[in-house]
Amino acid sequence: MTTRDEILRLGEELMRTQGFNAFSYYHLADALKLRPAAVHYHFPTKDALALSIISRSRETFHAFAEHAAREPDLQKRLHQFVRIFSENAATDKICLMGAAGADFYTFGDETRAEVQLLVREIIVWLAALLREGKASGVFTFDGTPRTRAMLIATNMAASLHIARILGKQEFQRIADQLVKDLCIPQKSTSRRKEKS
Amino acid sequence: MTTRDEILRLGEELMRTQGFNAFSYYHLADALKLRPAAVHYHFPTKDALALSIISRSRETFHAFAEHAAREPDLQKRLHQFVRIFSENAATDKICLMGAAGADFYTFGDETRAEVQLLVREIIVWLAALLREGKASGVFTFDGTPRTRAMLIATNMAASLHIARILGKQEFQRIADQLVKDLCIPQKSTSRRKEKS
DNA sequence: TTGACCACTTACTAACTAGTCAGTATATTT
């Protein structure tokens, strides 16, 4: 692992635990046994670092999407998505959407655009999963796949905050109900509902 | 309005726009035409300020709850709750739950406890509304009122992040669908479903 | 009118902040 990658990894971790404005180049350098100037060598400004962190996270999500595409069971694919957040809840991290959303107005234009791109890609991926799942009768929901994707994404993002504040056990409660809502068309009847 | 109140008001605004670690006592003092030491006079440490901001926000919510209790129509009461967030979306603010959740680990123990109290109170209030609404046939949902309250609270909190990142119009989409989910028992059939 | 209290200001500190620049050791290329 290169120094650049280590800075990005630690930078993202600090961003998602303490917040982007709660750590400095000194913190990064100290933890990686470097001088602060070495961090500036790789990322001239802190905003450039933020941009690279978001960009790297986009690539990570692309890799996830590619991996998830090999899973034919759409319900399991949804679970893979939920598991990303579940792992974050376990390590007291919030997601980049939550972290970058909070620090949004301290970023420059380019970085904001990158955050926008990341969120859009997540929503688009999730909406496609929901659309396909609805068409094949695996998922049931009202409204457009995109709106439903945003409801699920917001559930996941903020449940990481709730997990920090009220306790980790709350995450699973939220996630389980969310999946239930989508996967059990009619709980009290056995009839399957199909629309459009 | 006293200086103390002005500091709290501005502090909360900055916390919910820039983030708690993105403003300083100098920023507060400068905007209020004071010296930084005057801010320290009212709030000795920054964590004491955070505690007071959260505490004040709890009182604001208590006042809201008292006001909302006078509304007999539960659907309208839900709309009043959603309107709080709608106003925040319009002014590019995130809610205190979202802001405090992001900065959670930079707070001291007392302040964290106060954040926990705030979130718990919101969840308890919302769960009570849902329970009452389900019993009277106004709302329909699966799972416990508390879990459903957390799903709705997370939708509201993170939709403010989404509104910043993707645009304000996204908030209303999310809010409308959320209300629809709760208030329209069966969209394609006219049968009412009751459980427990 | 004295004294006490309140809400500050002035002046300060020590630590930290992002960011710069001139070097330097090491490897790679020519």
Next chain:
DNA sequence: AAATATACTGACTAGTTAGTAAGTGGTCAA
């Protein structure tokens, strides 16, 4: 062997940070 590029270090700056301490002007009560 010389030139070049990479990945740094050391030393630095100018500005900002939270926080302190001593003093000041005003109000109010005894």
